[in-house]
Amino acid sequence: MLRAILGNKSGRISVGDESVSVREVYKDREDMLTAAIISRVSYLSDEALNNLFQSIFTDSQQDFSGLLDVEFWPNFSSSLQSRVEPDVILHFEWGVMIIEAKRPHDSYQYAEQWIKELESLPSNYREGEIYFLSLGGSTANNKVELARFRGLKDFYENVSIPNPTFMAYQTWEGLIDYLQRSKDSGDLSRSDNNVIADMIEALELYHVHANIYSLSSLKPLNIKYSSLTNISNIRSIPSISAGEEKPITNLASLPIQRLNWPIAATAFDTVKESKSTWRVKPFCNINERALELWKI
Known part of the structure; x- marks a missing residue:
C-alpha cells in the first residue's frame, strides 16, 4: 500500500x-x-x-x-x-x-x-x-x-x-x-x-x-576531463620543450584542443610521463568532485 x-x-x-x-x-x-x-x-x-x-x-x-x-x-x-x-x-x-x-x-x-x-x-x-x-x-x-x-x-x-x-x-x-x-x-x-x-x-x-x-545524488559536472588527461605532440606547444618542465600559465598556449574547465582554473602544472606524453593538473583549489577526476 x-x-x-x-x-x-x-x-x-x-x-x-x-x-x-x-x-x-x-x-x-x-x-x-x-x-x-x-x-x-x-x-x-x-x-x-x-x-x-x-x-x-x-x-x-x-x-x-x-x-x-x-x-x-x-x-x-x-x-x-x-x-x-x-x-x-x-x-x-x-x-x-x-x-x-x-x-x-x-x-x-x-x-x-x-x-x-x-x-x-x-x-x-x-x-x-x-x-x-x-x-x-x-x-x-x-x-x-x-x-x-x-x-x-x-x-x-x-x-x-x-x-x-x-x-x-x-x-x-x-x-x-x-x-x-x-x-x-x-x-x-x-x-x-x-x-x-x-x-x-x-x-x-x-x-x-x-x-x-x-x-549518488550529486549531478555530474560538465567537464570533458578526458581532453585534459593527456597532451600529446608537445612540440606544437611553444611554452614547453622536451627537455624542461614548467607551468603553462596561458591557456591560449594550448592550441591542441579548447579546454572545457572552470574559469578559475587559469594555471596548470605539467608532469612529464614520457617523451611524447604530458599530464596536466590545475594549480588552483577547485571543486572537490572535479579534483577527484584528476587523481593520477
Missing part, C-alpha cells in the same frame, strides 16, 4: 461531499506515518535494529535486537482519563518501549500525555524495563516537555506512574538523517537497504528531507 501511495496510484475516497486522493489523506494523518515507519522497523535485521535505537538511547547499554512484538494503538484504561492510546509499544525480552509520535512540522509533544500513557500501563507491562521515546516535535519542544515531565510526575504523588528506565526524543529530521547515513554507508544488507529506502521515501512524502546528501 505504501508503494501505491508513494507512486500516487492509491486512488481516491469520499470525505464528506468531497473526493480526496488517498495520498493527500495519508499526508494529513500522523497515524499513517507512524504505521509506515514503525512497522518497517520490525523488518530490519537484528544488527540494524540495535544500531537504530542505540543511536537514540545513547546512554543505554541495552540490546535492542530481540524485538518480540509491535503493538499499535493499544487501548488502556486509566485513572486520569477514560481511555489512553499510546501510539506504539515495542516488546522486548527485557521490557517495553513506548513510542509517542507526532506529525512533522506542525505538531508538539506534551508531558501530560506522556504521564497518562505511563500511568495506564497494565501491570504485566511494568515487569521489566520501560523505555519512552518521543518521536516528532522540535528539539526545543522536547527539551521543554522533558523538564515539565519531571515536575508533573512529582505532582501526581497519589497516582502510580512507573519511572522509565530511559526517556529520549528524536525528531523526524534527525531520524531521516540517520537513515540516509546508514544507507550511504554501504554496510547494510540488501533487505535492510530496501526497508530503509522505503522509510526515507515515506518521510519525504511529509516534506521531511535529510540535511545530508549521498554521493
